[in-house]
Amino acid sequence: MLTSLRRSIRPEQIRELILVLLIVALVLFFGTQIEGYYSSRTFIRISTSIAILAVVAVGETLVFLTRNYDISVGSIVGLTAFFVGTQLNHYQGIPPIAALLMAVGLGAIMGAFNGVLVAYGRVPAIIVTLGTMAMYRAMLVEYPGIKIVQMHLLPGWAQEFSRVNIIQVGDFELRLIVGIALAVVIIFQLVLTYLPYGRRLYAIGSNPEAARIAGFPYQRIVFIAFVLSGTLAGLAGFMFMGRFGNLTVGAALGMEMQAIAAVVVGGTSTMGGVGSAFGTFLGAALIGLLDQSLLRWPIISEFWRDAILGLLILLAVASDRAIVDRLRTLWARSELQLRPSMATVRQEESVHGS
């Protein structure tokens, strides 16, 4: 029975289970600490902030799977949010779909730029996205027009965007933003599980050499991963604009670090080949939950947020299987040094006449 259990449960699923338990534990804990925690209001606040992070993090997961990194997503989110917001400030007549397409399209272009440089220019992803992080932020700042997006100048639907519900049962409200995020998670979980493209992402990250020999269109696959990452960041930008309304040039600053934290905590390996959209969602949920709850908890100052983020990342990376393996070999090797050779043991035996 145990073997069949072992067969059907993968280590990644154990990790996901732990995350769910952690989240539940945290919710219960904060419920005792913070007044009015179990209210509809709190749920809405937390879930909407998780939603935006989750969308970005899913895109980041795709990149991570191929053993690359994308730290420009924060800037992409900011730029798309700001761009679309500014357009809407000027031309209130733009229909929502067009605005959405603008955001997503812009994100895709920025992702494509990253992708070309990494996949075809053979520039390491960290360098490319370190550069584009700054470049995209610069474009945001220099975008001609007013330097802020103002809520009250947005068209009605945009102002109401963050308040639209898809489910309303009594006091419980599920915002559209959250619904979009859930849809993204589900879609990409399906992509990663059921589409050959998704499986090739895992293959490339798992063994790039073998992937090349097997004849995969390596460059195209990586390029598309970056395009998707940018596209999702664009979508998140749209949601960001809807949620906050008033935007400055500092929009979404630092979001890439949160996204990476969500990805890593959610079980995606930093060496590629392992990860899932669902796991990332749990990671985003955990981080978003911690973040928003700490804000409301007077005992620990909110400034611990980044330190805790860092700590979570360290813990998550340290529990990465590849790393545990390496530590284990190291430990074994140091243990070996303590073992006497068989010859000397025999000698000792003969001396002491055992």
Add this chain to the structure above:
Amino acid sequence: MVHSTTSLPQRFLGWLKSWEGLLLGLLIVILIINSALVPAYLTISNQVNLFILFIEKSIVALMIAFIIINGEIDLSMASLMGLSAGTMARLFELGVPSGLAVLAALCVGLICGAFNGFWVAVVGLPSLVVTLAGLIAYRGLVWVLVEDRSISVLPAWLNDLGQKPLIGPFPFALILFFTFAIIGYIILQYSGFGRLVYVIGINRDVARYSGVNVRRVKMILFTASGFVASIAGLLYAARLGAMRSSTAEGFELDIITMVLLGGVSIFGGSGTLRGVFLSILIILNVRNGMGLAYMSANLQAGVIGLLLILSVLVPNLVSGLRARMARRYGMVRPLEVAESR
């Protein structure tokens, strides 16, 4: 590193065509443009003032050059700069004597550097992952220490050190930079340790099979990196006269660009401090030029980001082009070159 057997004028011409020659040309062009915009641009006092604006980044860049040549990377140094400044400032605020506070800050740098080094050198994790985590974690610690305030009461002697000239018109930081630059250059080009740094970066296995203690070298480099970052952080805070949680945030962009633009290959094993020095001057003057043109800080960062990408992209494209030409037109076989004597 590798001395050719050609004559001196030939070597100079060869050098001109190299990456460093390109940098020198670029620098001259930028200086010309800038001095056209501002009449007193090329005076010593002006140049010194401009240099000082980026001196801390430049000091760290010298150290990071070592690390990248060695085939690793360190993304956490900007956060360490903030952390050491924060440690010093907070302790001093709490009444700890300034000397001890500074010492503590330096120790923090050493310890964090060694911590990075442990995971990279001993456990064998990729330095990118370790220092990326460090970037986030150390910055987080700064927020814990300093929260959202600004600490503007720093030891007077430290402020003086950071702000006032020490010898002639040159403040301490500038002197330190040139000292580091010269010592660093000598170490890299002429010392045993420097050669090991290169060899490991060229091919880690060859180094190991040749009896080189790779672990020790990497450990030393990362510990030193932490230490240098902490010094730079203290100097930066001293120069500003204050520090906050976001101190030195985002510095890694300029620092890594300074190193990569200087001809140090991101893949390890090549590059010199000469090139890094030239690229520091370029970035300095480019940033100044942009400032003169009233470009915002964000826009300037964007330009630097573009420079960063180009400094890796261009060599890649060129070598790719060269390979394609070689395949098409046939290569000169190395055998014939050597056997001709």
Add this chain to the structure above:
Amino acid sequence: MPTPVLELRHVSKRFDMTQALDDVSLTLYPGEIHALVGENGAGKSTLIKVATGVYQPDHGEIWVNGRRVHIRNSQEAQALGIAAIYQEPMVFPDLSVAENIFISHRDRGPFVNWRKMYEDAEAILAKLGVNLDVRLPARGLSLAAQQTVEIAKAISLNVCTLIMDEPTSSLSAHEVTQLFRLVSTLRDQGVAILFIGHRLEEVLSIADRVSVLRDGKLISSRPRGEVTIEQVIRDMVGRRIEDFFAKSAVQRGELLLSVRGLSKENVFSDISFDVYRGEVLGFAGLVGSRRTDVGLALFGVEPADAGQIIFEGKEIRIRSPQQALQMGIAYITEDRLRYGLSMPLSIAANITLPTLANYLGALGLIRSAAEYADAEEFRQRLSIRAPSVQVEVAKLSGGNQQKVVLSKWLNTKPKLLILDEPTRGIDVRTKAEVHHMISELAAQGLGIILISSDLPEIMAMSDRILVMREGRQMGLFTREEATQEKVMAAAMGQEYKVPETQLC
């Protein structure tokens, strides 16, 4: 006769110094297991690479199913139904077994049907008579299981020609039996199999036809019924006409190194031998014999788990290359490019690398004059052909590069010198120089372990020969006792019986 699945007609391939394949014609028929044997360097791997499109032949033709083809890359080979499985299988550790099998398929539809994939995978494995859990990630699989996955992958792509390169060298006896059953099943299904191996009894037990390669030439190709082991060995080894520099007999000095029961789990076991000053101990063996691993253990790169090492009378544990160097042990690697030389560096810099500490002056700066002088000395002594010692090593020919490697290690003033394939890929003139040098070094009192796959070289240069096979010690011959056939037989696990008719 059915149409041959794969035919190589008069194929030749040359690399710089070596004629890797010389007018080789080989025919593979469907439903036939064709074994290819030969020493290391005989040309087997080159042949495989030509068949799989990695190399293009200089001369000759390739015919597939009765049509002439040009195979330009591995995808084209795959399209022609040619697949190869190597000693080190290339699996995706994080993907499941089933996925590994089907990962290169393009025609399984727009969506991944997991249930069907698991079923199909299980079906293929069942066809092969193998029992593996297709859901588990490939990461935990043993080497044998990974190879099975590779074979399953090949079958799933409807392979017509399956090339297996030394697939059994890391397998246990039981796993080998399973593998052979698999291979037989494939053969019965009409696949043509080119099987490269060196365990003669195994090879003969499964092959329908046996071909022997030697020095790039096809020496013989006989159906199983007409083959005996002795014949094969003789074909592999041949009679050399070249005059090899024979090591001059030197008075054997004191005991330098004594190894007893040296073992490393899953690599080699129970290796025992002595090395005396002034003597050359040759290590003979075929691919997978793990001689290099013994060398690496003695040099501290991959230390042994158990066993005793007594060096100059003191028992020691060698844990790192630095330690080995300090004690006077030097190891010259077989793979110059990857482990031996720092290519962008100058000759002088390479020579002084292991002993850099000796060239440092005050403040840790390198004393270039001393470095230059020592490097010059070696340039003269070993006749390294280069304009100066400041030249980049990358610009030298293979032979001269090897001389730089030698200089580098001689500079450490070793007492024990371990040479791993020192003359591989080198021109004849330099080879002779290297042999001369080895003889001289022995005369100067060094103990030398010579690992080589070149039988005549070992025969000429060694005072004694230790034969290894798959991590085990098969025999220790003195110079007088050894003949090429005996050594080769031991390397293959046979005892060589001199045919009665042979009188010379």
